[in-house]
Amino acid sequence: MECNCIEPQWPPDDLLMKYQYISDFFIALAYFSIPLELIYFVKKSSVFPYRWVLVQFGAFIVLCGATHLINLWTFTPHTRTVASVMTIAKVLTALVSCVTALMLVHIIPDLLSVKTRELFLKNKAAELDREMGLIRTQEETGRHVRMLTHEIRSTLDRHTILRTTLIELGRTLSLEECALWMPTRTGLELQLSYTLRQQNPVGYTVPIHHPVINQVFSTNHAVKISPNCPVARLRPAGKYLPGEVVAVRVPLLHLSNFHINDWPELSTKRYALMVLMLPSDSARQWHVHELELVEAVTDQVAVALSHAAILEESMRARNLLMEQNVALDLARREAETAIRARNDFLAVMNHEMRTPMHAIITLSSLLQETELTPEQRLMVETILKSSNLLATLINDVLDLSRLEDGSLQLDLGTFNIYTVFREVLKLIKPIASVKKLHVSLSLAPDLPEYAVGDEKRLMQTILNVVGNAVKFSKEGSITITAFVAKPETLRDSRAPEFLPVPSDNHFYLRVQVKDSGCGVSPQDIPNLFTKFAQNQSTATRNSGGSGLGLAISKRFVNLMEGHIWIESEGLGKGCTAIFIVKLGIPERVNEYKLPYMPKMPTNHGHTAFPGLKVLVMDENGVSRTVTKELLMHLGCDVTTVGSSDECLQLVSHEHKVVFMDINVPGTDSHRITSRIHEKFAKRNERPLIVTLIGNTDKLTKENCMRIGMDGLIVKPVSLDKMKSVLSDLLEHRVLFEGI
């Protein structure tokens, strides 16, 4: 028998062969189980793109396993069939493994990239997780801020705001210490105002110009600062490392920063400093979101503080107003009391003052009726007139309130203007001559004799003004002039509201009183018409008077629709008082009674000046005749002469008046006048010298006065005029009229 068996290379009993035999067995086992496991797990996972690779790989493994299994039979002599099966198996395995190897070249990079993507996704997932955590933290922070803001805004009290801020911040951020440094009033230092833990802030200060502080103030972010910085040294130095410190500026906005139109600019220079310290023994760090929280809170605090400041301000203003109200009320009540007291006083004094005045006036008039010498009569008349005037003054002073109310009425009547002036002159002459002041009066020829107005008050005004002139002049002269004011001259630049309108039955009387006294300085002029105000120069201290005169005069002048003012070039330069009043033109003179005319004859005729011896000197025959006739008509005993020599020859003490009609006051008139003065030394014996002149100016008049004339009459002279002139002349022994 021939056996087609194939002999194994090695004897089957060799130890190595035995081990190979066992290993082959286990390899085959493993090789058959691997695909099983693969199939199992592939089936389990749904996602596996390379299934057919797996099939390939499985086939490869199975065949390898088969190969090793078949190899078991080759250890013993085996038949050819077994060998051929073995060979086929090996060939197939070789085929499949080569194909698989080729396939793997393509597949492994893919597999590797899958792995990479997987790693990437994992990282991403971790990142998202982190971010989620962050967002949640921020949201929580926001909640904290809102809660904090709510707490802060729920109060308008500055201290509560700051305290609450510190507390809430401390709680939210778990701070060890939180402190607020406020700038002092001077702005040069920061003072520790509030702290969280320490109940009583020490109150010590830190200079504001520290580099760290400047750094913090220069930005509106929270800035990490060193724990050794002076503002951060708030806790006693501990054993442990101090925690991180953050400082942030708190702008202090003022009321003035809030304008209507623009939002508060951060141009404010004043900041407070808030310092926050983390716990010292933790390794906590300041996170960004925590810093943002702090910044947000700081802004809110700034706004809340401003609101509190505004409220404080308005409360203060309200309190102030209330105080002022109370004070004003008190003042008003005091004023009312004062007015009542004054009125009561006036009412009482009214009665008290009028009674004695009444007695004086009554008794003086009674005295007038008795037998008196001419001098006594003159004195009594003066007393009577003065007391009448005084009575009027009392009436006006005590009724000053009536004047101010405007309820005072003028007593209108027709009166003689010339007489008023003469009366004033008569009253003022004694005082003036005591002071050696020369008083002169000139009335314009076109001044109407009669006018309609309040005579008493006009006289009072003139008397007051003239009286002031006399009072305030130590020497020199007083000049009173009166004339009808022309419309152009009525306007005064100092009284733009005074717009006089002349009409047919009114005219404006302008009176000027010029004195050579102490004058008034320009700044005092407005005060002159104020009640009770007097300037305090030494001259006036002795002069007495209530200071009411000009104020009352001003009121009278105003009532007469006029204007009064004073001009002065300064102290020592004298002053001129001027007033303009509106007077009516009477219709018919003869119908009215003329109360102030003493002994005025009411009819023409020879009884006017019976037997009055006068001398008329006139070179012009015609006018001499006319003048003579005029005087004869009045009852005078007239002697006429045609030249100055004749005049001097004929003049005697029997002549009461010498009328000189001269063309120009030249040496002739001068000569005659001085000769007459020489001839008659005693004043009583000397005849009055009066000159008649065509028209004259101030210079001429002054010359006449200077050379010793007693009077000046402006031609043409009517009968009435001559009559009144003569009577005046004889009464006053002086007459100067005309401008």
Next chain:
Amino acid sequence: MDLVQLQRQLVDYKTSLYNEGFLDEQFTQLQELQDENNPDFVVEVVSLFFEDSERLLNELTKALEQQSVDFKRVDAHVHQLKGSSSSIGAQRVQKVCIAFRNYCEEQNIEGCVKCLQQVRHEYSLVKTKLESMFQLQQQILSAGGSIPM
């Protein structure tokens, strides 16, 4: 002529004299001075005025004919004339005299001569008028009436 008519004529005449400026208020004053004690006062004064004026005018003519005119003298005369005319109320004469005096001050011979002519003219006018008035008055008086003022 009827007395009433005469009187009315006189009144009209006088009024016209006033209106035309020949006479002014001074003349009225003169008339007021005339009364039963001195019934011819106005006529006397006016006659006096006429005499005076004629004398002055002659003086003026002589003075202005001189070679070298003495303005002071001329002025003095004119002043006198002015005074007289104003005393009786011869307004126009007086006005010319005022102008005359200005020329004298300026020593303007031509002006003076011209004024002198004017004065003469005015004077003769007023003289004529016054004489006519006095004639009327005489007529009324002889007719038995009284002079209306």
